[in-house]
Structure formats: structure tokens, C-alpha cells
Amino acid sequence: MKADVIDAEHASRVTKVDSLLPEIPVLNADDVQLVGDPELITVSVGDSAGSGLATCRSVPEDSPRSSWQALTEHRLELKLAGPEPVAAISALLDQWEVHLANVARKSDIETAAVIARPSRDTIGSAELLQHGFAPVVGIAVRPAERLATTGPVTTPGVRIRPAELGDLPTAVHLQLELQRYDAQFGMTTMRAGAEEMVTEELRAQLSGEPTMWIAELYGQPLGMVRVQLPDQAFWISSCVNAARVGYLSSLAVAEPARSSGVGTALANHAHQVLEEAGAEVMLLHHALASPQSTPFWYAQGYRPLWTFWQRRPAVR
Template sequence: MGGYVARVRNDEMPGSGAEFDLLVDSAATRWREADPLLPVPTRPRKSTYPLLTVSDEAGRPVATGTMRYSWHQPGEVGRTWGMADQHWLTPVVGGPDPGRALDSLLSSWRDQLRQLPTGTGSESAAQLTWPARDVVGVPALQAHGLQPYSVLAARERRRGVPPSLPPRDVTIRLADMQDLAPIVSLLMEEHRYEEFFGGVFIQPETPEQTRRVAARALGRSPSWVWLAERRGRAVGLVWVSPPDRARWAAPLVRAAPAAHIGYGVVAEDERGRGIGTALVNEAHQALDSHNVQVTVLNYAMMNPLSGPFWNRMGYRPVWTTWEVRPSLALR
């Protein structure tokens, strides 16, 4: 590691505070310069999860990473959304050479994964999120075998294409409980498409789980789910979680309040006709009128439709999730 020293901490806090505050300040400065939408990184807190630390030749911390593991049992929703065994690293990297510090942190993480007795089989993944515009970390991530997998993109208020009308024979309205069956059908079509990119694994329980989640959203007033219909047939939808239903998204961006778009779906035989643009415009008008400052969403990096579409709608990458499967393939 070229003079950098890594260690694992379990039940102790990292240092007396001042040196780790300098580390966080260093990372915060780099993030702010790279992307004003990024939040301020937080100092590692005492938790039940092991903490990796990397120090320079003088013993000053230049990187930390909290290791977290989750396993989804058969029948759980998590089995649909990603690998069954997920190993996550939450890094904070600073110092004068952050690329080198990240390289050392990833080497230490690799060594820790190799010592684990379970959870590193064929259905496992090693994953972390990294600021999309903080390109200094990309060489180290690639060198360790990680690949960009998904993007969290954001749109600031009033960004995007000008309002447009839907095709003449298409109507758009807020959905309600009467629309549950066609909405589940559209969502399952989307799930089947997303399977191609390795982010969705349809299970026997997935249709019923999808139905329950959709029913919960449609039972609220307003639902914040817009439905497009052509002559009475459901052909697309956009599903929004306003700020009070998307509190988990607030720490991901500096602007507030933040909303989240969970789904934007157009039936395969209706794509390319302006339906998706019209749906998103309806959602954006509602978000802007409620003074929502930033809206975020996720899409698979390999999806050839999502990235270009959401970019046209005013969204741009803020965070990138990198991963390697199985987790022991981390180099």
C-alpha cells in the first residue's frame, strides 16, 4: 500500500476526533468542488458494523469505510431487488492523494471479505456508492474489479424539457385503487425488462409483493401516481414519492426538500410516442408547484433507454453504485 496502513476497528471510535474531522473536511471540500448537489460527508459514528481505517505515513487517517452486510431470505422483497448476499462499504476518503487512499481502503476491504466464513458465495455482491463527478476514485475502483452498475440521478426544480401535451388520443390522470390491476401489469412488465440488466430477479412472490406496495400507494390521497391511457387502456405511468414519503432520499443530496421517482414505465408497444415525456411533465409540474427543490431517481447503467430519457428530462448523475459479483471477485 505504499506506506499507507489499514486496520479494522469494531467497538471503538476512530481517534479522539480532530484528525477524523480533518479527514471529513478534506472529503467535503473535494465533494463540494466536484458537485454542489452532494451532501456533506458525515464523520464515522460508533455502530455495530466494523470500520476500516487507512492512515498515512504519519499516522493521520486518510480514509474510512464502514462495512455492512445484509442477507435476504427466500420470500423477502430484497430477493427481487439485487443479490441475496450484499456486502456494502460506505467510504469517506480524503487527504492529499485520495485515489491512493481509496486503493488502500479497497485492498483492506478485499482482505476482510476473504476472511468471512459465509455470505461470499455465487449469489453475493460487493457494493459501494461513489460520487459520480468525483472522478479521482475511478481508477482505483476499476483496478479492484468493480464496475459501475446503477446511477442515482437528480433534477433540480424547474429543470427539464418544456411542458408538452400527450398524444391526441392519450389521457393522463392521477391513479386510484380502481387502477390497481393495470398498474401491477405495467410494473411487472418493467420488472421483466430490468431483469436483463441484473438488478431485478423476479421471484414467485414478486407479483403479490408488487400488488401490495402499489395498493398502499394508491390508497393514499393523492396517490402521486400518474397513469396514461389510450382509449381506456393503461399504457404508462410515473410513480412519485413526495418528500414526506421519501425521507430516506434527503441525506443523498444537499438541496431540500427532496422527492423520489420510483417508476417511469411506458408499455413496450407505446414507446417513442411522447407518452413518457408527457407523464414526467405532469409529475414535474406537481413537484414544482409544491416547491420541491430536487427530485432523485435510480436507473441501471446498462439500460439503453433510461439514461438518455432521464437526461432529456433534466436529470444528471449524482451518485454511482459500483459492484462486483461475486464478492470474492473483488481484487
């Protein structure tokens, strides 16, 4: 089966599965360094076929991105066609295993094999599990509520205000607390110098237009939310079928204030800000195995869009 036929059939099938998926998604970050040349893997199984673009990318340990991935990440971008896509994905995974055995450092925890799959396209999930992959990170989507005009529902005792430079220590503490929690589920890696990296990142954000807010519960700062407005979220906009995309970077609530309404108040405020900026949809990343973030975000109107299956180390 020719490559253009696989591309067209895959795009048609995926957009039927989920109307918010673009025909040609781009899930690659701009600030990662590609290692070596991409390799195209193709398979044919009866009347079905598949192609996978195998790439390797790396980030330095002192980069803020290193907190969110292994230092070396091997990815496979899949396209499937034909009446037996499960057989095609199984054959692709087998071929990729051979490729990884030749290029990945064995038993190195700083390597990861990653496959991004449309969350509603569940074909091949069992095969991924059989190859040792787990669904680790999700991109969730929330369409804007264009009919909502009264603003977010208020929570008694909670005041939300723009973050100021004097809030930097509080914001750093909350962000690090969130990253330590998510590290349990493979979403983050706590690096040496994490506090310094987070401090510089948040300091830079506080120096621009307001995109970070603090929640005070009866006068005590116990939560924060960070967003990227549509003009800033271009890096992720190509993974969803929408013209203007807002991104919710992080939401953190101090442990003593959880289940108090602080998180919901912050989420409602972020949604209002993004909608007023013209966002058609909001996106965020979250740890799929987290017993807190997954139910919380889906209660706020989000639903799965992309699932990142990961195996770390890439080759055992």
C-alpha cells in the same frame, strides 16, 4: 492522519466536486437488518489517508426490497484525504478484500459488494474496475424549474389521469415488465412471488392520496408513473443538499408505446406534481447500463448524483 481531519477534508473535497452533495450523506435504508458490527478500515499512503466503514446488511427474500438488491449486501463507505486519493482508495480496496474474504460467502450470487461514490468524484474509478466492480445503479437528480408556470407540454393523443383501483392489473403488469427489463443490467432480481409483492405494494399505494398516474394513448392504458411527495421521500432526502426532495419511484411504458411520447408526458406530469408539492429537487434510481432509461432521464433534465459500484457475488 486523524479521523476528524479525514472527515473534514473529504467533506470539503466532495462538496466542491458537486454542490448538490451533502457534507454527511446517509445512503442506508431504514428497513434493512444490519448483520454483525460495522468495521472501520483505515489506511495511510504517504501524506494521504482513507477510511472506510464496512457494513453488512440483509433483507428477507419475501421483502419487496429483495427485488432491488442481493439478499446479503456488503458495503464500504469511503472517505479520502490528502494529495494522492487514488493511492488511498486502492489501499482501502485491498484491505476490504481481506475483510470480505473472512465474512462473505464465496461464490454466492445472493451476496454483493457495493460502494456508493459521488458520480462527479471520479477518483478511484479505474481501481474499482480493476477489483471487478461495475457501475450498476445511479441516483440522478433534477432541480425544480421554478420559473416554469405554464404546466407540462402536452403530447397529442396522450391523456394522463390518476390511477384507480381498477387499474391495478395494468399497473402490476407494467411494473413487472419494467423490473424484468432492468434485471438484465443487475438493477433488479426477479424473485419467486414477485407478482404478489408488487400487487400488494401497488394496492397500498392506490389506497392513499394520488401518487400514481396512468397514461392512456388514444384511450388505451399504456404507461404509469409513481412518485413520493416530499413528506414521503424523507428516506432518500439525506443524500442530496436540498430541504425538500421529491422522488420518482418508477415510470413504465408498455413496449408497443415506447418512443410515442407517453414516457415524456408522464415524466412532465410527475415533475409538475412534485414541484407543486414544494420539491426543490427530484431524485430517481435507474440502471446505468440501460440503453433506454439513461438517455431518457438525462433528456428530461436529470444528471448523475451518486453511482453505486457493485460486484456480485461479493467474493468469487
